[in-house]
Amino acid sequence: xxxxxxxxxKYLNAxxxxxxxxxxxxxYTPEVIPHREKQMxxxxxxxxxxxxxxKPSNLFIYGKTGTGKTITVRYTLQELLKIAKKRKxxxxxxxxxxKLKKVADTEYRLIAQLSRELGRDIPATGLPTEEVYKIFFSxxxxxxxxxxxxxxxxxxxxxxxxxxxxxxxxxxxxELENSQLSLIGISNDTQxxxxxxxxxxxxxxxxxxxxxxxxxxxxxxxxxERADLAFKEGVLDDGVIEKCAAYAAREHGDARRALELxxxxxxxxxxxGDGKISIKHxxxxxxxxxxxxxxxxxxxxxKQHQVVLYSILLVCEKRKERIFTGEVYExxxxxxxxxxxxxxxxxRVSDIIGEFDMLGIIYARVISKGRYGRTREISPSIxxxxxxxxxxxxxxxxxxx
DNA sequence: CGAGATTCATGTGAAGTATACCTTTAGGCTTAA
DNA sequence: AAGCCTAAAGGTATACTTCACATGAATCTCGTA
Numbered sequence: 105x106x107x108x109x110x111x112x113x114k115y116l117n118a119x120x121x122x123x124x125x126x127x128x129x130x131x132y133t134p135e136v137i138p139h140r141e142k143q144m145x146x147x148x149x150x151x152x153x154x155x156x157x158x159k160p161s162n163l164f165i166y167g168k169t170g171t172g173k174t175i176t177v178r179y180t181l182q183e184l185l186k187i188a189k190k191r192k193x194x195x196x197x198x199x200x201x202x203k204l205k206k207v208a209d210t211e212y213r214l215i216a217q218l219s220r221e222l223g224r225d226i227p228a229t230g231l232p233t234e235e236v237y238k239i240f241f242s243x244x245x246x247x248x249x250x251x252x253x254x255x256x257x258x259x260x261x262x263x264x265x266x267x268x269x270x271x272x273x274x275x276x277x278x279e280l281e282n283s284q285l286s287l288i289g290i291s292n293d294t295q296x297x298x299x300x301x302x303x304x305x306x307x308x309x310x311x312x313x314x315x316x317x318x319x320x321x322x323x324x325x326x327x328x329e330r331a332d333l334a335f336k337e338g339v340l341d342d343g344v345i346e347k348c349a350a351y352a353a354r355e356h357g358d359a360r361r362a363l364e365l366x367x368x369x370x371x372x373x374x375x376x377g378d379g380k381i382s383i384k385h386x387x388x389x390x391x392x393x394x395x396x397x398x399x400x401x402x403x404x405x406x407k408q409h410q411v412v413l414y415s416i417l418l419v420c421e422k423r424k425e426r427i428f429t430g431e432v433y434e435x436x437x438x439x440x441x442x443x444x445x446x447x448x449x450x451x452r453v454s455d456i457i458g459e460f461d462m463l464g465i466i467y468a469r470v471i472s473k474g475r476y477g478r479t480r481e482i483s484p485s486i487x488x489x490x491x492x493x494x495x496x497x498x499x500x501x502x503x504x505x
Numbered sequence: 506c507g508a509g510a511t512t513c514a515t516g517t518g519a520a521g522t523a524t525a526c527c528t529t530t531a532g533g534c535t536t537a538a
Numbered sequence: 539a540a541g542c543c544t545a546a547a548g549g550t551a552t553a554c555t556t557c558a559c560a561t562g563a564a565t566c567t568c569g570t571a
Contacts, residue, residue: 230525507571520556
């Protein structure tokens with residue numbers, strides 16, 4: 105028997121760990137959402153007028169990542185739509201995550217995407233934004249009912265394009281005759297509304313809800329709830345859930361992270377044919393998640409950005425100390441010529457470095473070195489251990505020797 | 506010695522350019538009457 | 539004459555470049571104690 109079929113045999117013989125894995129995936133909407141009863145009640149109270157074909161107040165929701173904002177809204181909405189359908193009340197909803205690059209990170213792209221959700225084909229470029237607004241508008245009008253527009257991670261978008269966009273959206277209602285639009289904004293940044301123009305602020309947050317972080321005990325409940333469904337019986341070692349919850353609680357009570365941790369631990373245990381999930385797997389999973397996230401991010405970056413990042417890593421390795429834009433740019437130019445890429449200007453590279461900072465791959469801060477000018481002080485915020493691997497990945501991706 | 510002035514290296518904003526793509530329109534060709 | 543296709547014209551969004559000015563503390567300068 106060859107090694108490969110041996111492997112498959114072994115895989116099949118190993119005890120499967122998962123019962124239904126999708127329960128742990130982030131797209132899953134559970135039947136019960138523990139410790140969010142209050143918030144669900146609030147959301148439904150605010151949205152309830154929709155069932156009488158009245159326009160609910162605009163709603164603004166804050167809370168750190170993984171505090172159940174998205175899921176609560178989605179669940180409540182799902183229920184509301186069910187009833188609306190039964191009673192034949194014309195209510196529709198559009199959900200859009202504004203963080204997705206190339207989908208909703210400019211005004212044009214946002215409106216275009218929304219129109220697409222309503223079933224119109226909009227080209228990626230070429231149309232006047234005004235025109236796209238008109239299309240969106242006419243689609244809305246065609247609905248002759250209520251539309252609930254959920255904009256997730258709205259802070260990301262507004263930071264980029266400014267708050268006029270929101271003003272326009274809130275004012276659309278005044279123009280609509282047959283339909284009505286309610287906005288539900290979801291933001292991870294609790295400070296977000298302070299950036300907003302007061303007019304926008306008052307019309308967007310007619311109602312506000314704050315989602316507090318989960319504490320360790322609550323996280324445990326959530327994890328147990330899902331683990332029961334997801335795993336076969338008895339595959340979880342004692343203390344795994346507790347440890348998992350503790351990990352996540354340390355990081356501002358991020359439930360999404362906790363669930364991911366549990367899922368990946370399971371996958372690791374299964375792959376190793378261990379048959380049981382132990383604390384050892386948890387640690388492994390934590391590393392793996394972090395790594396995968398960065399890998400993904402780096403891999404999907406445009407070539408120019410990759411070169412910039414590579415240069416940063418290179419310079420950083422050579423000089424352990426503080427590194428500056430100038431040095432990075434020099435190295436960047438060198439690499440560009442080496443791989444036959446036309447280098448971007450320093451102006452642009454400066455912006456790219458800023459983008460990386462936003463993404464959290466690096467840490468960059470503008471400092472003044474007095475007589476010696478003014479620059480950004482850059483350091484990677486990738487764990488030491490994964491840095492070489494990222495470098496290798498980039499080397500390969502860029503076709504460097 | 507200390508208050509201003511100077512200086513450096515790059516941040517940053519505004520305006521311009523290249524590219525890729527869109528719609529409209531006018532002309533040219535085909536077709537059918 | 540009507541219908542259909544094509545290519546040019548005129549327009550837009552986005553990523554990038556160019557230009558010009560802004561920054562801010564270390565360092566320099568120079569008047570004064």
